[in-house]
Amino acid sequence: MDTPKLAVAVILLVAGIWGFYFFANYSLLLRVIILLAIAAGAVAIALTSGPGRKLWRFASDSRMEVRRVIWPTRQETMQTTLVVIVMVLILGILLWLFDTLLMSILRLLTGTGG
Structure with a gap:
């Protein structure tokens, strides 16, 4: 079930980028907000997959390691x-x-x- 989730996330992201350029006559602010919302949705879908959960766990572990560093x-x-x-x-x-x-x-x- 991971592959279809990742495929949907990629398709959603590609469609958002395509829409950003297709609707060039509309307000740039509106297009950016919609593109960010679509990208957030694609990331949310991708994070529900197995590789997405592994990536999230890696990012969390990396954040903990950065906290342990003794900075000069x-x-x-x-x-x-x-x-x-x-x-x-x-x-x-x-x-x-x-x-x-x-x-x-x-x-x-x-x-x-x-």
């Missing part, structure tokens, strides 16, 4: 960001110097540039 303090975040910025600048300068060196060697070998 503002100071730790700022320090880490500063270290990343400094390292990117240093690496950028080193790559620029390496590129300049290789370009000079290439010009010397080919005799261009003068």
